[in-house]
Amino acid sequence: MTRVAMPALDGATMLRRTQVYQDLAPMRDVLKAVKPLFDDDNVISVTSRPGAEQPLKDCAGWLPEGVKERDFRIINSEFRGTAIEELLGKLPFEYGRTRLMRMPKKSCLSIHWDASLRYHYALVTNPACYLVFMDGGTGHFRHVPADGYLYEMDARLTHTAINASREARFHLVICDAHGGSTGEGRPEALAALAPSR
Numbered sequence: 001m002t003r004v005a006m007p008a009l010d011g012a013t014m015l016r017r018t019q020v021y022q023d024l025a026p027m028r029d030v031l032k033a034v035k036p037l038f039d040d041d042n043v044i045s046v047t048s049r050p051g052a053e054q055p056l057k058d059c060a061g062w063l064p065e066g067v068k069e070r071d072f073r074i075i076n077s078e079f080r081g082t083a084i085e086e087l088l089g090k091l092p093f094e095y096g097r098t099r100l101m102r103m104p105k106k107s108c109l110s111i112h113w114d115a116s117l118r119y120h121y122a123l124v125t126n127p128a129c130y131l132v133f134m135d136g137g138t139g140h141f142r143h144v145p146a147d148g149y150l151y152e153m154d155a156r157l158t159h160t161a162i163n164a165s166r167e168a169r170f171h172l173v174i175c176d177a178h179g180g181s182t183g184e185g186r187p188e189a190l191a192a193l194a195p196s197r
């Protein structure tokens with residue numbers, strides 16, 4: 001098994017609080033306004049590509065081959081002039097795909113890894129919701145609190161997310177437009193996992 005370039009699993013870098021802060025109440029107002037737009041895929045696109053046929057669904061699913069995070073640079077009309085646009089304007093990096101992610105009660109994601117750092121802002125959560133970073137057979141659980149701060153996640157690490165509660169969880173998830181990494185260096189069994197969502 002080869003292990004070369006996979007980012008190190010380190011408690012401090014799996015998830016860290018950034019300096020970026022946005023009041024929670026107006027952020028939750030935006031969520032409330034768009035909540036009826038969620039459907040089975042549990043994702044609403046905040047940003048989309050120029051000319052997207054369905055801007056609110058442009059970021060759902062996997063990043064298609066040849067498409068870059070930075071292509072998702074249009075803030076959809078539903079989010080213009082809102083606290084979410086204000087938050088995006090404060091970032092010290094360029095945003096790529098930006099989505100509202102609903103995680104239904106008693107659910108989890110498949111284990112995967114992503115090509116860039118990701119940033120999570122918890123809108124509605126509770127202590128039974130976690131990002132879980134895998135280290136062989138061990139999972140390191142991290143909770144993203146709804147404290148108004150944006151959290152940086154090293155999504156290049158193999159991970160999943162779980163909602164072990166009886167309520168839906170809502171996060172705003174922002175991809176770094178220029179982050180990047182490949183599966184190179186992962187143990188073979190994990191390299192076979194495709195990057196996801």
Ligand SMILES: O=C(O)CCC(=O)C(=O)O
Binds near residue numbers: 102161173
């Ligand atoms: O928490 C979520 O909804 C997605 C978590 C995740 O896998 C990610 O941000 O890469």
